[in-house]
Amino acid sequence: MKKIHWILLGMVTLASLALQYFGPPHPHPHAWDSVPLFYCIFGFVSCVLIIVVSKFLGKVWLQKKEDYYEGDNDV
Amino acid sequence: MFELAPAFWLLSAAALAAILPFKAVRAALCVLMPLVGLWQLWSMGIGASSHASLAGFELTLYSVTKVNFVFAVIFLLISSIAGVYAWHVSDRGQQVAALSYASGALGVTLAGDFLTLLLFWELMAVASAWLVFARREESSIRAGVRYLLVHVAGGSLLFGGIILFYGQTGTLSLQALSPEMGASAWLILAGVALNVALPPLHAWLPDAYPRATITGAIFMSALTTKSAVYVLLVLFPGWDLLIYMGLFMALYGVVYAVLANDIRQILAYHIISQVGYMVAGVGIGTALSMNGTAAHAFSHILYKALLFMGAGAVIQATGVSKLSDLGGLAPKMKGVVWLFMIGAFSISGFPLFNGFISKSMIVSAAGEAHYYGIMLGLLLASVGTFLHTGLKIPVFTFWGKDQKLEVKPIPGNMYVAMGLVAFGCTFFGVYPQALYAMLPFDAEYHPYTAYHLVEATQILTFTFIGFWVLRAKLAGEPYLALDTDWFYRRGAPVAQAVIVKPVNAFFGAGAKVRDGIAAYLASSFGNPRAWFGVNKGPSDRFDPDLERAPLGAGLAFILLVFIALFASIAILG
Numbered sequence: 001m002k003k004i005h006w007i008l009l010g011m012v013t014l015a016s017l018a019l020q021y022f023g024p025p026h027p028h029p030h031a032w033d034s035v036p037l038f039y040c041i042f043g044f045v046s047c048v049l050i051i052v053v054s055k056f057l058g059k060v061w062l063q064k065k066e067d068y069y070e071g072d073n074d075v
Numbered sequence: 076m077f078e079l080a081p082a083f084w085l086l087s088a089a090a091l092a093a094i095l096p097f098k099a100v101r102a103a104l105c106v107l108m109p110l111v112g113l114w115q116l117w118s119m120g121i122g123a124s125s126h127a128s129l130a131g132f133e134l135t136l137y138s139v140t141k142v143n144f145v146f147a148v149i150f151l152l153i154s155s156i157a158g159v160y161a162w163h164v165s166d167r168g169q170q171v172a173a174l175s176y177a178s179g180a181l182g183v184t185l186a187g188d189f190l191t192l193l194l195f196w197e198l199m200a201v202a203s204a205w206l207v208f209a210r211r212e213e214s215s216i217r218a219g220v221r222y223l224l225v226h227v228a229g230g231s232l233l234f235g236g237i238i239l240f241y242g243q244t245g246t247l248s249l250q251a252l253s254p255e256m257g258a259s260a261w262l263i264l265a266g267v268a269l270n271v272a273l274p275p276l277h278a279w280l281p282d283a284y285p286r287a288t289i290t291g292a293i294f295m296s297a298l299t300t301k302s303a304v305y306v307l308l309v310l311f312p313g314w315d316l317l318i319y320m321g322l323f324m325a326l327y328g329v330v331y332a333v334l335a336n337d338i339r340q341i342l343a344y345h346i347i348s349q350v351g352y353m354v355a356g357v358g359i360g361t362a363l364s365m366n367g368t369a370a371h372a373f374s375h376i377l378y379k380a381l382l383f384m385g386a387g388a389v390i391q392a393t394g395v396s397k398l399s400d401l402g403g404l405a406p407k408m409k410g411v412v413w414l415f416m417i418g419a420f421s422i423s424g425f426p427l428f429n430g431f432i433s434k435s436m437i438v439s440a441a442g443e444a445h446y447y448g449i450m451l452g453l454l455l456a457s458v459g460t461f462l463h464t465g466l467k468i469p470v471f472t473f474w475g476k477d478q479k480l481e482v483k484p485i486p487g488n489m490y491v492a493m494g495l496v497a498f499g500c501t502f503f504g505v506y507p508q509a510l511y512a513m514l515p516f517d518a519e520y521h522p523y524t525a526y527h528l529v530e531a532t533q534i535l536t537f538t539f540i541g542f543w544v545l546r547a548k549l550a551g552e553p554y555l556a557l558d559t560d561w562f563y564r565r566g567a568p569v570a571q572a573v574i575v576k577p578v579n580a581f582f583g584a585g586a587k588v589r590d591g592i593a594a595y596l597a598s599s600f601g602n603p604r605a606w607f608g609v610n611k612g613p614s615d616r617f618d619p620d621l622e623r624a625p626l627g628a629g630l631a632f633i634l635l636v637f638i639a640l641f642a643s644i645a646i647l648g
Contacts, residue, residue, distance in 0.1 A: 001543060009536055016532040023525035028443060030450075039533035042451075046458035046534075047541030051548055054333035063334060063554040069564055 013040065080125055080137040081112040081147070082182035082195060085154075089174035098165040105158035105170055109177060113151040116144070124187060132247060135187025141515035142369070146184045146305045148513065149373045150177065153297045153380055153496075160384055160492035161290035172205035173294050179203075180298035184305050188247040189237045192306070196233065196270075200226035203299060206291025207283050215286040221560065222283040225269070229276070233266025252310050264311060270303035271354060272347050273320055274327045278560035280347060281331065285339040285396065289387035292339060296383045297376045300346060304353045304372050313360025318441075321355025322452045324348065329459030333549070334556035337396050338386045338468055342379070345422065345464055348456055349375050355453065356437040359444050362516035367436030369514055374433040374503065378421035381496040382464060385415030388489055389472060393480045398468070398551025403477025411485075412473050414493040419469060421500040423461035426531055429500045432507040432522040435531075439520070454530075458538045466542045467549050475550070 017037075032038050088108035092101045116139065124138035139147070154177035161173065179202055182195030200223065207219035239259035241247055252260040269276040280300070284292055311317060328348025335341045349371070356368035388411045389404065390396045405412050421428035424435065434457065441450040503510045507522055542549070 009539070012532060013536050016529045016536075019525050020529040020533075023529070026524070026526035030442065030447065032451075037533075039530050040537045042454065043458060043534035043537030044541045046455045047462055047538045048545065050329055050455075050459045050462060051333060051541075051545050054330040055548060057330060058334045058554070058556060062556040062558075063552070064557060066553055066555055068555055068557075072564060072567075 080182070080185060081115050081151070082137070082178045082185060084108060084112050084115065085174050085178035085181060086198075089171050089178060092167065092170045092174055101167065101170045102158065102162045102164070105161065105173060106155050108174065109151040109155035109158065112181065113148065113155070116147055116151065129190070132190055133188075134191050135248065136191055137182075137185035138187035139185060142309060143184045143305060145369050145373060145510075145513040145515065146301065147181055149376050150180050150184060150298060150302070152499075153376050154180075154294065156492050156495050157290065157293040157297070157380065159488055159495065160293055160387075162488035163486040164288075164290055166209060166288075168205060169209045169288060169291060172202045172209065173291065176202035176206065176294050176298060180302045183302045186249070188249060189240065190247050192249070193230070193234055193237060197230050199299060199302070200230060203291075203295055206295060207287045209291060210286060210288045212286070218283050218286040221563070222279050225279040225563070229266050229269030231266075232262050232269065236260070236262030236264075236266060249309055251312055254314065254316075264314075267303050267306050267310065268320075270299055271307060271350060272300050272303075273324055273354065274347070275559040277324075277327075277347055278558045278563075281335070281340050281343040281558065282560050284343040284346075285337045289391055292383050292387060293380050296342070296346060296379045300350050301353075301372045301376055304350060304357070304368065307354065307357050308365060308368055312357055312365060314358055317358030318355050318446060318449055319358070321351045321353070321358055322449050322456075324351030324354055325453055325456035326459070327351070329456050329463070331556055331558065332459065332463040332467075334554070336398050336551040336553060336555070338389065338398055338401070338472060339383065339396060341398070341463055341468055342382050342386060345460060346375075346379060348460060349379070349422065351456065352434060352437045352453060355449060356440065359437075359440055359446065359449075361440055361444055362518035363443060363520060364437055364440030366511075366514040366516045366518050366520070367433060367440050370433035370436055370510055373510055373513075374421070374429040374500075377496055377499045377503070378418045378428075378430055381414065381418035381493060381500060382422065384489065384493045384496065385411055385418060386468075388485050388493070391485045391489070392482045395478075395480060397553070398471050399553050400478060401472045401480070401551075402475040403473075404480065404482065405473035407482040408473070410490055411493075412469070414490075414497050415469060415473075417497040417500055419465040421504065423465040423535065424457055424531055425535065426504075426523070426528055427501065428504040429502075429507075429510075430504075431527075431531060432504055432510070435522050435527055436520055439527075454534065458534060461535055461538050462542055462549075466539065466546075470546070471550055 026033065035041075085108055088104045092104050095101050095104070119139060121139050121141055121144055125136045127134050127136055154173070157173070161169070164170065176199055179195045179197075179199030183192055183199065186192035186195060204219050204223040204226070207215055207222055236259050237247070239262065240252075240256070243256065243259055252263065254260060265276070269279075272280045284295055287295055307317070325348050328344040328346070328351065332341045332344040332348070335344055353368040353371050353375075356364040356371065359365075386396075389401070389408070392408060392411075393401070393404070395401055417428070421430040424430045438450055438453050438457075441447075441453060511520065
């Protein structure tokens with residue numbers, strides 16, 4: 001990621017915020033629409049949550065060595 | 076000829092492919108016959124049907140409705156394009172299997188009664204299993220057998236439900252079922268849920284798809300789960316349970332996609348996740364949500380085929396399928412990178428691509444029906460989709476650490492097929508009305524509103540930032556993740572102890588008693604003369620030369636009877 005990419009991302013975010021607050025309102029507003037930057041926070045937190053929770057489940061329970069089933073007399 | 080259902084066209088093409096000697100002619104059949112079916116379907120139009128009777132049952136071989144039309148169109152379209160992708164394949168078995176498989180999916184979709192549906196359902200199971208076997212590796216053959224056994228079990232659940240349903244209603248025609256119908260509805264649901272890949276009945280999918288042939292996986296990614304989604308839409312609209320199961324599916328696939336290492340397995344887990352949206356749409360049961368289910372199935376088939384084609388191209392070129400062994404391919408496979416990214420943008424729901432215009436329908440429908448928790452849960456799943464399919468797979472396959480892999484050129488027909496699907500993904504994204512016009516229910520929807528654009532842009536941007544911060548954690552790891560296939564792969568000793576051993580012990584004990592009785596009867600009734608004190612001893616010591624009366628005695632007796640007979644005739648006559 002070069003600096004220019006981050007600047008572009010920032011501009012996209014600003015444009016979306018401008019559209020959010022100055023654009024036409026949603027006909028069916030949701031309870032969370034009043035939280036500032038809701039979808040930005042939602043995106044970031046969800047992403048971190050998915051990685052951390054899945055990796056945790058993998059480490060403590062689900063992940064096994066690749067030869068786990070090898071040598072089994074399953075079908 | 077139009078009396079013949081479209082599915083039979085494909086089935087006869089499969090029969091023809093089984094005997095035709097020329098590879099190119101067979102490949103052409105795979106591309107053209109679905110198009111012939113499409114032309115037939117289009118010219119017949121909604122409302123066409125054909126009936127037959129079999130063993131006293133009135134069957135509806137096909138019945139084109141508003142609901143199944145859109146599914147049938149996409150099945151035929153993708154089968155034809157998958158045929159282009161597989162043009163270079165000369166394996167006759169795969170070509171026959173692919174045509175039969177497409178025929179099965181189409182037959183299920185157009186069937187007007189349960190019996191026809193069941194027959195095509197089983198055809199699909201067998202034909203698709205062949206596409207796993209055709210890889211001809213030991214792990215594929217084992218996975219194929221597991222796949223087939225699981226689907227046979229699912230088919231039996233469906234069959235059991237259908238028998239009960241017929242007993243209850245006296246009809247075989249497809250109709251919406253209700254939970255109050257009891258065992259029949261629930262058995263049918265279980266059978267259909269297995270093909271939908273609803274956890275815990277889903278493990279066959281990520282088990283078999285990564286082990287199927289490169290070209291076979293395209294058909295599999297398109298046909299089995301989506302034909303089952305169609306059946307779900309017809310039989311179980313508005314079942315509340317499906318809303319929650321749909322959300323569970325959407326998140327389940329996301330979690331496992333973090334842990335999976337094989338690129339096609341990551342895509343397979345995201346089929347489960349995406350089908351979760353469709354299942355939730357069926358459960359919500361409003362006109363908008365069910366339109367969303369049909370639209371998302373249509374979109375999903377296109378972008379998922381494109382993604383599987385891209386992953387297949389990587390495997391074809393490098394022979395490597397594990398993310399932990401891939402990396403640095405971008406400079407060597409520029410065309411594939413672009414095409415794969417179009418699929419990735421589509422599944423992630425970027426505006427102007429087809430995932431955006433269909434996924435948002437289901438999410439909006441959840442909101443409009445006041446299922447706000449479900450709505451946010453589905454948005455959470457969409458973060459996971461972008462994270463894996465849009466970022467993890469391409470970043471670690473095409474960029475990332477250069478593994479110095481040798482890249483062999485891939486056949487041109489693969490590029491043509493990917494180009495066609497990529498066109499579809501963008502065409503319907505830019506011009507959603509072309510898809511919306513085919514949707515079955517009456518509900519108006521506008522995807523390109525300011526709110527939706529803001530929502531999608533912000534979520535996607537900040538998911539990307541989250542990924543960039545934590546990207547080191549997402550690199551492929553050489554592990555496998557346990558899934559519910561563990562129960563049937565590691566359950567053999569338990570099944571042996573619970574099912575096989577007690578039964579064997581019971582029959583073993585029974586056999587012992589039976590032999591004892593037989594031995595007693597043989598020894599006590601073998602020689603009745605012993606009861607009268609004549610040549611005592613067991614029957615096996617019987618010596619005919621000593622103990623049987625001489626032959627002459629018998630003859631003398633017969634002679635005596637004849638003499639008496641003649642004498643009496645002479646005297647009386």
